[in-house]
Amino acid sequence: MKRERTGNNKFLKRLNQMRILNALREHGAISKIELSKITGLSPTAIGSITSELQEQGYIHETGKGESKGGRRPKLLELKPRSFYSVGVDFDVDYMDLVLVDITGQVIDQISHKVPKWDSVEKVAEKFELMVAQVIDKYSIQRQKLLGLGVSIPGLVDSNRAEIIMAPNLGWKNINFKYLLNQFKDVPLYIENEAMASAIYESWLGSCRGIENFVCINIKSGIGAGIFINGKLYRGVSGTAGEIGHIVVYENGPRCGCGNYGCVETLASAGYIEQRARKMARQGVSIKLSSFKDIDSISIDDVAVAARNGDEASTNILKESGKYLGIAIASIINMLNPKKIVLGKKFTRYADIVLDTVKAVVECKALKFPAADVEIVASEVGDRASTIGAALTPIIERIGGHSCTWNICS
Ligand SMILES: [Zn+2]
Numbered sequence: 001m002k003r004e005r006t007g008n009n010k011f012l013k014r015l016n017q018m019r020i021l022n023a024l025r026e027h028g029a030i031s032k033i034e035l036s037k038i039t040g041l042s043p044t045a046i047g048s049i050t051s052e053l054q055e056q057g058y059i060h061e062t063g064k065g066e067s068k069g070g071r072r073p074k075l076l077e078l079k080p081r082s083f084y085s086v087g088v089d090f091d092v093d094y095m096d097l098v099l100v101d102i103t104g105q106v107i108d109q110i111s112h113k114v115p116k117w118d119s120v121e122k123v124a125e126k127f128e129l130m131v132a133q134v135i136d137k138y139s140i141q142r143q144k145l146l147g148l149g150v151s152i153p154g155l156v157d158s159n160r161a162e163i164i165m166a167p168n169l170g171w172k173n174i175n176f177k178y179l180l181n182q183f184k185d186v187p188l189y190i191e192n193e194a195m196a197s198a199i200y201e202s203w204l205g206s207c208r209g210i211e212n213f214v215c216i217n218i219k220s221g222i223g224a225g226i227f228i229n230g231k232l233y234r235g236v237s238g239t240a241g242e243i244g245h246i247v248v249y250e251n252g253p254r255c256g257c258g259n260y261g262c263v264e265t266l267a268s269a270g271y272i273e274q275r276a277r278k279m280a281r282q283g284v285s286i287k288l289s290s291f292k293d294i295d296s297i298s299i300d301d302v303a304v305a306a307r308n309g310d311e312a313s314t315n316i317l318k319e320s321g322k323y324l325g326i327a328i329a330s331i332i333n334m335l336n337p338k339k340i341v342l343g344k345k346f347t348r349y350a351d352i353v354l355d356t357v358k359a360v361v362e363c364k365a366l367k368f369p370a371a372d373v374e375i376v377a378s379e380v381g382d383r384a385s386t387i388g389a390a391l392t393p394i395i396e397r398i399g400g401h402s403c404t405w406n407i408c409s
Contacts, residue, residue, distance in 0.1 A: 013049075016039075016041060016045065016049055017049055017052070017053060018398060019039045019041065020035060020039060020041070020046070020049055020050060020053065020059075021053065021058060021059070021078070021398035022398060023035055023038045023039055024059060024076060024077055024078050025078060025104075025203075025394070025395075025398060028077060029062050029063070029065075029075040029076065029077040030065075030075060030076065030077075031065050031073035031074065031075055031076070032046045032047065032050060032073065032074075032076065033073060035050070035076070050076055054076075057079060057082045057083075058078065058079060058082060058083065058102065058398070059076050059077065059078055059079055060076070060077065060079040060082075061074050061075065061076060062075050062076070062077045063075055077103075078102050078103050078398075079102065080101055080102070080103050080105060081101045081107075082101070082102055082144070083101065083102040083144050083145075083146050083394075084099060084100065084101050084102070084107070084135070084138075084140050084144055084145055084146065085099075085100055085101075085102075085145070085146045085147055085148070085149060085390045085391070085392075085393040085394050086098070086099050086100075086131050086134065086135070086145070086148050086149070086390060087100065087148075087149040087150075087151065087196075087386050087387060087388070087389030087390025087391070087392070088127055088130075088131075088148070088149070088150055088151065088386065088389060089151040089193065089196070089383075089385045089386040089389060090123065090150065090151065090152055090153070090166075090169060091153060091168070091169075091219070091220075092116055092168050092169060092220065093113060093114060093115070093116050094111055094112060094113050094114060095111070095112050095114055095123065095126065095127060095130070096109070096110075096111050096112075096383065096386045097109065097110045097111075097112070097127075097130050097131070097134065097386065098110075098383070098386050098387055098390050099134045099135070099138065099390070100387065100390040100391065100394070102146070102394055102398070104203060104204050104387075104391055104394065106387060106390075107138065108134055108137065108138070109383070109386070110130060110133075110134060112126065112130060114126060120169075120171050120174055120176075120179065121179055124176065124179035124180060128180060128181060128182055128183055131148065131183060132182065132183075142185075142186070145186055146187070146393045146394055146397045146398075147186060147187035147188065147189055147392075147393025147394075147396070147397060148183060148186055148187070148188050148189070148393065149189045149191060149196070149388075149389035149390050149391070149392040149393050150176060150188065150189065150190045150191065150389055151191055151192075151193045151196040151385040151386060151388065151389035152166050152169075152171075152190060152191070152192060152193060153166055153168055153169070153192075153193045153217075153219070153220075153221065153223070154166030154167060154168070154169065154171070154192070154193075155192070155238070155239055156190045156191065156192050156238070157190075157238060158189070158190055158191055158192070158195075158234075158238065159238075160175075161175070161176065161177060161188050161189060161190045162174065162175050162176070162190065163175075163176060163190060167256065168220050168221065176188065176190060187393055187396070187397065189389075189392045189393050189396060191388070191389055191392050192223070192225070192238075192241070193217060193223065193385045194215060194216070194217040194223035194224050194225040194241050194385070195225040195232060195234070195241065195388075196225070196384075196385040196386075196388030196389045196392065197215045197217055197225055197341075197343050197344070197378070197384040197385040197388050198213070198214075198215040198224075198225025198226065198227055198232060198388070199225070199232065199388040199391055199392060199395070200380070200384040200385070200387045200388035200391060201213070201215050201225075201341050201378070201384060201388075202227055202232075203391055203395075204387070204391070205341070205378065205379060205380065205384060206339070206341060206376060206378070206379055207227070207339055207341065210227075210338050210339050211227065211228075211229050211230040211338070212227060212228055212229065212335070212336070212337045212338050213226075213227050213337050213338055213339040213340065213341065214226050214227075214331055214335060214337050214339075214340050214341070215227075215340075215341045215343060215378075215384070216243065216328070216340060216341070216342050216343065216346075217343050217344040217346075217385065218267070218268060218269055218324070218342060218343070218344055218345055218346040219268065219269050219270065219344045219345040219382070220268060220269065220270035221244045221264045221268055221270070222243060222244035222263055222264040222267065222268050222324075222327075223241055223242060223243065223244055224241035224242075224243045224331070225241055226240055226241050226335065228335070243263070243327060243331060244262060244263060244264030244268070245257050245259060245262045245263075245264070246262065246263050246327045246330055246331075247259060247260070247261050247262055247263075248261060248262070248263045248266060248267075248323045248326040248327050249261035249266060249323065252265055252266055253265040253266070253271075263323055263324065263326070263327040266319075266320065266323040267320040267321070267323040267324040267327070268320075269299045269344075269345035269346070269348075271320070272299055272302060272316055272317065272320050273297060273298060273299055273302065275316050276288055276297050276301070276302045276313065276316055277294050277295060277297050279312050279316070280294045280297060281294055284312045285305065285310055285311075285312035285313055286310070287305040287308065287310040287313065288301070288302070288305055288310065288312070288313065299345050299348055299349065300348055302316060302317065302349070303317070303348055303349040303352060306349070306352050307351075307352070314352065317349055317352050317353050318352070318353060318356045320353065321353035321354070321355075321356030321357045321360070322356060322360050324342075324353075324357050324360075325356065325357045325358070325359070325360025325361050325363075325364065326360060326364055328340060328357065328360075328361050328365075328375070329360065329361050329363075329364035329365035329370075332361065332365040332366070332369050332370055332373055333365055333366050333369060336369040336372070336373075337373055338372065338373065338374070339373065339374045339375075339376065340373060340374070340375045340376070341376055341377070341378050341384075342354070342357070342375070342376070342377050342378065343377070343378035343382065343384050343385075344378075344382040344384075344385070345382060346377060346378075347377045347378055347381045347382055348381075348382075350377035354375070354376075354377060357375060358375055361373075361375065
């Protein structure tokens with residue numbers, strides 16, 4: 001009986017610590033009185049728990065707030081550079097890694113090219129090498145590392161930290177943790193790439209304070225991370241947001257899913273590149289035809305050609321915007337979001353396409369929900385999912401089950 005009570009007390013204490021840390025994560029620097037109001041904990045409990053968190057190095061005092069009659073209250077915040085997290089975004093031919101501190105501030109970022117179709121074992125080896133390098137560079141002790149977050153372009157089981165299927169990487173049913181050697185003891189979190197982007201946009205990006213938004217990632221495929229009423233929406237099987245398979249043209253190209261005319265067969269960056277290469281071979285675009293290695297034409301090359309007045313490149317890009325707009329109109333009708341953030345490779349050519357997307361949405365979506373939605377390109381280029389992956393261990397470790405995002409296991 002006594003042992004049970006001790007266990008309950010420990011659990012409650014940890015829960016209250018998390019409530020305070022999570023309130024500081026969400027609200028920034030605030031006073032103990034504000035903490036008490038937000039968490040519902042008594043001023044005495046707040047005083048005792050914050051002293052302990054200060055001793056452990058998670059939080060610190062930072063200046064004074066405004067007086068409301070008496071003395072100016074001391075403000076508390078998460079302590080920068082006290083604890084850290086590493087996030088990585090895997091794609092077909094690169095891995096993009098960031099080191100962030102407990103406040104979410106990016107300390108360092110590294111990109112590393114990997115040969116296409118490298119085995120998952122080799123990728124895991126390189127990943128560990130990069131993590132070791134970055135934590136050595138900043139002399140970070142292992143116990144200061146809250147965890148590793150991994151962003152995957154595919155289906156994941158975030159509860160079990162498993163990769164179910166990442167078709168573009170050729171990975172299926174993988175327990176990534178088993179592949180690690182030197183970081184086996186560090187908490188590992190696996191997140192779907194679009195959901196990782198949405199986590200970034202919600203905490204630090206352009207959707208701070210917005211409860212209903214959709215973050216759409218456009219690259220070789222198209223996927224979305226959806227926030228509903230302030231919570232990440234995963235769906236019954238954890239696969240919500242597979243919007244790349246919304247059919248926008250019945251007689252369109254065959255998609256990897258077996259259907260025809262899915263939006264990702266007509267508006268993904270991968271499709272734009274394929275089409276640009278075909279047009280270059282046919283001599284339709286003078287600028288693209290002048291490339292020595294037509295197979296190397298990238299989305300950036302198409303965007304540069306369009307900006308330099310190449311009509312064929314402009315047409316390919318704007319047409320992709322039209323199909324994207326049709327799919328987004330359906331999303332707006334269905335979810336009535338406040339904001340739609342277009343990310344990943346889209347940010348490389350947003351200046352050319354965003355107006356087309358908005359015009360099609362205006363034409364196709366229901367007027368009432370369309371009037372309330374703002375459509376923007378992500379402000380961090382294509383790095384949102386990498387930072388989002390790095391934020392996941394912080395949210396899980398300091399927010400736990402009290403976190404409002406409900407991304408916890
Ligand atoms: Zn499809």
